[in-house]
């Protein structure tokens with residue numbers, strides 16, 4: 001991408017805080033001319049399964065997130081700007097947790113020197129915050145004094161939604177059953193590899209969690225977990241199969257809408273730090289726009305985009321208005337927008353024909369842009385193959401040899 005003025009202004013603009021809604025509206029109005037030059041009538045048009053064109057400048061810009069910093073053994077890193085912090089090292093953050101009991105009561109787990117530590121025998125803890133699909137980051141450390149073996153050494157656990165355990169266990173030179181290994185989905189799937197540091201050192205878990213989805217009692221998505229241990233992939237989009245458990249094979253089941261994060265007391269004083277999550281957008285199968293949408297959802301989205309473009313067109317004039325209206329037809333047809341866009345197109349051709357010969361060369365760019373738009377709209381069946389204005393503009397371009405590179 002070249003550093004055009006609109007792009008430079010945009011990048012400046014992105015640096016200031018703003019909501020994605022404002023950003024979207026802004027992008028629609030501001031990018032009009034840039035879109036025509038760089039994006040409009042460019043990539044393959046929207047179709048039955050894709051609401052946007054390829055390289056569509058109307059597609060909303062990704063929301064800006066300030067990245068965090070990585071942790072070292074000595075100190076935890078900073079979370080990204082949109083993370084929800086469940087434990088960041090402050091003593092008072094123990095208030096974000098409670099004993100996993102009914103009725104709820106304060107936890108006996110302790111915060112010492114910026115670290116949340118399991119007090120063996122006091123029971124699991126759960127976050128007061130409840131959530132579902134997320135990117136979860138946390139760091140844990142098994143006791144440096146090695147005691148016990150197999151499942152009895154540095155055992156704790158991270159329970160997403162309180163439902164499914166990503167195992168926490170000191171498996172550094174400590175064999176155990178593979179589906180109960182550190183970062184296994186406990187009782188379901190072993191980790192791909194053992195990437196643990198020695199006990200006493202900090203281990204980092206980065207987890208991507210998607211809960212199972214059911215519709216009318218039928219599973220439409222089993223739910224998945226992806227895990228990186230110390231930056232190494234250990235679970236690659238592993239299906240949940242009901243969430244797993246001890247000894248018994250779990251069956252596919254619906255999870256609640258949301259739930260707390262639970263940390264396990266398995267009798268070992270495991271320590272935690274730097275616990276945060278970022279909620280994930282809804283999947284297409286639950287009405288979101290993330291991942292592949294249904295054809296009905298695509299059609300609805302295309303109508304919405306077309307409507308936005310027509311509202312944008314109402315604020316524009318001249319060629320910009322004409323192109324915005326014609327562009328909107330690529331998403332969803334509308335008789336009024338079609339009539340108005342084509343009337344403007346006819347006017348454009350009339351003006352071009354009326355242009356005195358000595359001034360004609362100055363219209364070359366406009367003519368080529370118009371020809372490109374006509375070609376695109378015909379290619380994607382927005383206009384008929386024999387559309388008369390296309391033939392007219394092609395003749396003008398040819399007569400002036402504007403189609404030849406100089």
Ligand code: MG
Pocket residue numbers: 155156157165167168264266
């Ligand atoms: Mg455990």
